């Protein structure tokens with residue numbers, strides 16, 4: 258674990274002389290995160306920030322450790338080492354971070370500000386209190402329930418609180434009825450935003466794949482997360498669905514106080530919508546910057562060059578870079 262005396266300073270040195278926005282106002286700071294599975298080091302001393310209100314992409318070749326990072330942030334895995342700080346409230350909130358770390362606490366509140374050390378919290382507390390929501394690489398909906406029911410179940414915690422954890426819901430406590438109405442309104446709002454309102458009464462399993470992906474995002478958004486973690490949201494989508502996803506994520510960024518961290522292989526999506534890109538290779542961070550900086554980073558190009566999987570290499574931006582690298586090598590060869 259990171260000791261109390263260790264600094265929560267910006268997780269990565271700026272690429273330029275200036276401090277970057279995500280280092281000044283991070284909603285999430287991953288510091289010195291290491292995850293070992295027996296002898297395998299899946300993530301090795303990884304540090305990065307997720308800027309408040311940003312779309313941050315975590316990319317890298319297959320097996321680079323991206324999902325492991327998600328599993329550590331969302332409490333599915335307990336990291337071997339490292340500290341993961343989630344903040345509600347602007348700025349670094351350094352005094353609160355130091356206090357919660359030194360005090361051996363899970364979280365600390367001061368008015369409407371709060372700091373959470375996620376590695377000390379079980380997964381349900383991370384979603385309920387730290388307000389981190391996630392979707393999975395393999396869709397996990399309640400297939401037999403309707404689309405609307407999936408969104409109501411997502412708001413279970415709020416409804417249980419309103420029923421005072423009794424049969425208050427069944428006997429129709431006034432507070433419960435108000436909460437239930439608000440939950441339905443929120444569900445309808447997200448069904449409209451995700452263009453699923455016409456399918457509200459259909460079983461979730463009957464939806465086409467792209468609609469199920471959007472339903473997962475709608476379900477996560479019904480919990481009003483401060484941080485939304487999306488594991489390959491564009492996987493399996495056609496170009497039209499992919500463009501709709503971009504629009505949806507940009508809408509969430511513009512209209513809601515939700516920061517987004519996404520794992521994505523589709524570089525079209527990453528380059529178009531990301532404010533910040535972090536690149537992993539073999540569990541180690543090899544680049545951290547805006548989309549243009551990262552796209553032109555030789556270490557990133559080399560990491561993708563080393564991948565055997567054609568699907569991974571066949572990314573337009575990366576392919577173009579690879580062609581340039583190969584052309585330069587061949588020109589050099591013919592000149593000598």
Ligand SMILES: Nc1ncnc2c1ncn2[C@@H]1O[C@H](COP(=O)(O)OP(=O)(O)OP(=O)(O)O)[C@@H](O)[C@H]1O
Pocket residue numbers: 294297299317318319320321322323324325326
């Ligand atoms: N529960 C586990 N037990 C053992 N090894 C694991 C476990 N989870 C992940 N790994 C290993 O950790 C490494 C990183 O895997 P991870 O799934 O995080 O990579 P990834 O970047 O998300 O890959 P992909 O893009 O293919 O999803 C891999 O070598 C993987 O086999």
